[in-house]
Amino acid sequence: MYPPTSQPADRTRNLEQIVLDVVRENLLPDLPADCATDADLFGAGLDSMGIMQMVLLLEERFSCTVQPADLTRLNFSTATALATLIRGKDGASNA
């Protein structure tokens, strides 16, 4: 179900990179262009407000519902971890 259908070009990129771009566009504009997908987002400035904005982005851009149990530091620490969370949700919704 991801990425949003309005951005077909995104389909050619991997989810980790898409998530990183979403984070950069919406939350952390100072993330360097060559930032690794396993870079620490908290170290880059993701704060409590940013986490909840990320929840909203996950729901709106990736059509998954974030549950309280998903709200862990580990899940939000990197773009890779967020992509894993989204894939888990995708798998769960397809099951």
Added chain:
Amino acid sequence: MTFASSQMQVFPFTPSDGFILALDGQCNRTWGGCLSATTEIEIKGEPDREKLRWLAQEIPRRFPFLGAILHRGVLFQSARWHLRADSPPVPLPLEFHRLEDVPGDEAVVTAPQVLRMRLLKLRLHENGRPPHLRLDVVRHRRGRWLLLITWSHLLLDAVGIELFVRAIARLWDDADAVVPGHHALHSEVSAWQQFQDSENIREFLFHLSGKHFPSASGGRYAKGDPLHLVETFSEDESRRFGEVLKSVGGDLMAVFFHAVIAARAHRALLYSRGMKHASIMLLVPAQLRPKTAAGDPVIFQNNMTMLHYVLENDELDNMISACRLLMRQNVEHLRRKHHLSFSALLSLTRHIPSRMILRLIRWQQRGELASLFHSWTGTFAQGIAHAFGGRVLNGYHIPAVPAPAGSGLFFSECQGRISIVLSWVDSCLSADEVAIMRKQWRHDILGESAS
């Protein structure tokens, strides 16, 4: 920023100057003090008095904003900070104290709580003039001491003071350390634009206006001294606290978890007053903190952008579902951009005379501002472990609260231990009611009987 003369900088500080000024004035009417808080840091070892005196002199030199004066606007002119570039920095007030049974030549205090009460009651600043901050040192028993930093909300908030603590701890270790620069509000959006930007939150608040959220003060202006109770849990108890949080959700649910504990403690108070069906509204700060040119979060920022959380009485029966509800409310606030909209509303209030701001809010909310004040500030000073020559044993904030709401419940964590601070105006809570609230939070956290 404008320059009234070559030596004077005149500038608005943050969008919330007007609202903060209104609450500050309310504290003055409540107990003759100001909207202030004391941050207490417990440190292992003995205080270095000479170095502390040096620090009290050095801080105003390195943070010139501490010398700024807030001028109230005339009618619809917003409040403005004035900073004279040519005036010499004035050392911070610094006093040394000791507990009765600790030998020494300092002034004696019977207990830290007594000193904190005295500090919170102080009129720290006179009409927005410095000092906006003072230092007190208490030599404690068993080779530990307390550094109490009492600060005005006109210039700082809890996040700001923790950044400040980290900055002055760096200065302590290295006199040449670079401290974060300042940031003042530069671009002024027109009042009409702010009015438009605040539409979402005005609409939200309009829909809230039919509800009643009784506070400890019962929606009345109350007079009385600012009192407080601090409860620091042991490491073992704090671990149990963490286990209850795990049953609610992930570790990032902490902000909602603490809000629910605060709401349930307030509900217990309302029950004891015979109000069995009252709704509860919490105002939880949403951090919209600008950064300096160097990318550091700004220290001097009285952030008051709030998100409103409403819980019906029966929604608080189950902690897990109440936490889920708050999380969904948060997502909905962000979807509607209420945080930005509220910030625009605050900017508008800078142009409204401060007493009128509170009248407007109280008129709209049937005399109340919120059920109670609340915040969860997380790990104290980002986990600072060593400061001012010793190991940091504990750290938390004790804010003074105006009436209404008349009470506030604040949570923080330091070195693996949770602290809860209940602040209230003495005519708003009786000793029995304080005991009822404490019993409820101990029940929620430790499973103790609440009856």
